[in-house]
Amino acid sequence: MTEQNLSLARTLPCDDCTRRAWLVATLAPNLELAWRARRPLRDVLGLADRTLVDCLAGSAADALLKRWEGLDVDAVRATWGAAGGTSVCRHDPRYPERLRTGPDAPAVLFCAGDPRRLRAWLAGPAAGGMPAVAIVGTRRPLPEGAEFARTLGRGLAAAGVTVVSGMAMGIDAAAHAGALDAGGPTVAVLACGPELAYPKSVASVHRQLVAEQLVVSELPPGATPWRWAFPARNRIIAALGGATVVVEATERSGSLITADFAADLGRDIGAAPGRAGSPRTLGSNRLLAQGAAVILEPGDVLDLVCSIDRTSDTPPPVPAGLEPRLQMLLSLLRDGGQPVTQARTPEAAEAARVGLLELELRGLVRRVPGGGHVAAG
16 A cells, blocks of 8 residues: 555544444434433443444344445545545544543544644643633523623633534534634534534634634534434533533523533533523523532633632743733733823823733733723733
């Protein structure tokens, strides 16, 4: 085999994983029935191939097993490849270690975007990767909830933390948008083929994620969303995040499923406090009552996943590549100054306001009551 063919082989899913991914996609209608019957998805998706067919396919089991046994895996891989994107199986070194959490781990991750980011962004600090946090919540948030999710996404991405979410409208899309504001990194996990923008209302976010970041799914290109696929993708979101943060969740929100998955994996859970008595935040407030970490700003999440001690007397280093004018503003804030009120001319005060806004968008400073600013680190 030539070096080029060897390189190509390493980028294709192996035969066993190809068969498994094809089988899950083929059994999608049967998985829908299992989900409606309230069968635990993690248990079902953790079954071996033949057992999965026997449990779900009913009278069609024998015929499906014959198709599975005689599957032309090269043709299947060619079909996936023709649709664009990349597929990475469990035996590929790019497959994120965090996802190898049990028998229900997806055999193949289908990617729209650069699959090298899987390893760089989602391996986890112990494996030489970056911290990652799942941010999830309601599809119909209050304006302040959506803005808070965007602030979290922006602040975490600016600090080098990968923001993982499901690209649903509302909190998910806001978290991705915040990370995009800061230049990433962020990863969306979909309940359909990764090349499909679902729902269409977030098509612009999907385009930007594919172009600049990464979109993944356990369903192959062209797969339309099934209802079972949403809680199924939530287990992937929870596994990829070192912690899960819930922003605005009702009592029966799907984001609480993500939090449950994360808790089962031993991951940290955080939640943003909401209005007392509001149905929109009943689920997230209940998480707080059960012991979830209180999340008021990006720094609280950094404490959760990075064990950052913000009481230290040693300030964090100024980020590399920061423009000199912004470095001066940040240094002044860390020394306890206020650039706007200390400016000697109206022009200097206006320049300070503009610079502080840029630093705030990068997650490096935050506002405090009274209109001032403090360094976020």
